[in-house]
Amino acid sequence: YDPKTPQYLTSDETSFASVSARDRWPVILTGAIDDLHRTVGDVPTTETEKRAEGKTIIEELAKLKYELQHNRQLTPLLEDGEPDIAEYNEELEKRGNPTWYNVPWLYSECYLYRRLATLFNRSKYWKGYDVFSRQKMSTFKSSRPAVLELAGRYRALALEAEKESKEGLSGEQIEEAEQLIFAEMCEICLWGNATDLSLLTSLTYEDIQKLQGSEARKASEKNILVNDMKAAYDVLRDARKTKKAGEERRVDIVLDNAGFELFVDLILAGYLLSSGLATTVVLRPKVVPWFVSDVIPKDFADLLNALAIPQAFYTAADESDSDCKHPPLSDEELKNIDFLFSQWSTFHAEGKLVLRPHRFWTAAGSYWRLPKTASDLHEDLQASELVLFKGDLNYRKLTSDAAWDPTTTFTEAIGPLGPKSGVRILSFRTCKADVVVGLQPGEDERLRQLPGGGGDSGARKWAWSGKWAVVSFCDGKK
Numbered sequence: 001y002d003p004k005t006p007q008y009l010t011s012d013e014t015s016f017a018s019v020s021a022r023d024r025w026p027v028i029l030t031g032a033i034d035d036l037h038r039t040v041g042d043v044p045t046t047e048t049e050k051r052a053e054g055k056t057i058i059e060e061l062a063k064l065k066y067e068l069q070h071n072r073q074l075t076p077l078l079e080d081g082e083p084d085i086a087e088y089n090e091e092l093e094k095r096g097n098p099t100w101y102n103v104p105w106l107y108s109e110c111y112l113y114r115r116l117a118t119l120f121n122r123s124k125y126w127k128g129y130d131v132f133s134r135q136k137m138s139t140f141k142s143s144r145p146a147v148l149e150l151a152g153r154y155r156a157l158a159l160e161a162e163k164e165s166k167e168g169l170s171g172e173q174i175e176e177a178e179q180l181i182f183a184e185m186c187e188i189c190l191w192g193n194a195t196d197l198s199l200l201t202s203l204t205y206e207d208i209q210k211l212q213g214s215e216a217r218k219a220s221e222k223n224i225l226v227n228d229m230k231a232a233y234d235v236l237r238d239a240r241k242t243k244k245a246g247e248e249r250r251v252d253i254v255l256d257n258a259g260f261e262l263f264v265d266l267i268l269a270g271y272l273l274s275s276g277l278a279t280t281v282v283l284r285p286k287v288v289p290w291f292v293s294d295v296i297p298k299d300f301a302d303l304l305n306a307l308a309i310p311q312a313f314y315t316a317a318d319e320s321d322s323d324c325k326h327p328p329l330s331d332e333e334l335k336n337i338d339f340l341f342s343q344w345s346t347f348h349a350e351g352k353l354v355l356r357p358h359r360f361w362t363a364a365g366s367y368w369r370l371p372k373t374a375s376d377l378h379e380d381l382q383a384s385e386l387v388l389f390k391g392d393l394n395y396r397k398l399t400s401d402a403a404w405d406p407t408t409t410f411t412e413a414i415g416p417l418g419p420k421s422g423v424r425i426l427s428f429r430t431c432k433a434d435v436v437v438g439l440q441p442g443e444d445e446r447l448r449q450l451p452g453g454g455g456d457s458g459a460r461k462w463a464w465s466g467k468w469a470v471v472s473f474c475d476g477k478k
């Protein structure tokens, strides 16, 4: 149940796999070591056992980094009481215990984060510790301008919507307006993915802020290479028309990154619920810290807690630079944030906005395996009107991170999740890896010829930076 098309390997010198394994992962591991070092340093000296255990984990992290940089074999994961370890190890053996620089990219990158998790799961004092949490929160804090702008825009739209229905527009006009707003919400949600933290190794905070504003979004519309948003809208609109009142119409969001991206996902979720395009939204986080910035349940709570006290959160001095002062939020800005916060908390309290984690999302295999290895989850997703997959990694997993010809259809590239799978998929992805499908003939060649696109080097460099995006739909209920 994997495709015949081969997967990208860390040994492919022209791929982002190779750059990731050699240049990016060591930086990520160094960041993890620094974070834990800091936390251990803050543990009171009286807690000797906890400090000692923390130091042992730091050594283990350093060892992992050494093995990676010296191209050693991936060693079997140590038991940590979770059922997926056996699966990881069986696959490792089947793949012939490969070395770091010659192994499928997708498997090895998942292994890397799963191995990190074992270090904490196996400990006595550090269970559940997230080495990326600090970074996730501080980046969210630096998204302040975009968060405030979006909160304002969202509230204005909500107030406008109330006014419009009072003025009694025709059904058609309302639908047209709704479709435009749906597209805007989807675009906000899409570009929120441009700024994940695993790529932060190459972006400054200024770059991030530039990527997040509304002007950037308008300017980036032409960078959406495949855009199936309309098909997804039609599905939700038709379900609203045809399903009985009171019947559930669910949208699932397979989350990607915490912080700003989770914020925009909640914007979309709040919009779907308040517009009646969905009656329930199920958010699907990971169960262990993943690919640096992916959402775990605690990140959801952290985000809501921050927005519950926005003035304190956004004006507190920076941990790294206590001289840097942030101006207070205006009354209007506070009102806008409060509007979002109340709406989300109400939906959450009413059970319309729920979190549902599953271990499948942190397995090493692609989503081609879903029907076979996680039939419970497959069935659950079949009950949804539409499943949104956020981000690059989800796209890589949907397409099995295989070296498809870029004109292959999305439907073909997702294999068992295609037609008749019972799952309707919309994948929102800014391109940060080599795999891409659904392009028009000649498009890949054109993009390669742009500055920084890779030219004749054999590398699809245009697809590595998050500048281009694809929004791909497949109706698995047909």
Ligand code: F6P
Pocket (backbone or CB within 6 Å): 016, 020, 109, 193, 196, 197, 198, 199, 256, 257, 291, 390, 391, 392, 393, 394, 396, 432, 433
């Ligand atoms: O390409 C860089 C990378 O870290 C990939 O390894 C991974 O697929 C992706 O970014 C993570 O991005 P996202 O958060 O959008 O899934």
Ligand code: MG
Pocket (backbone or CB within 6 Å): 196, 256, 257, 291, 293, 294, 391, 393
């Ligand atoms: Mg991510």
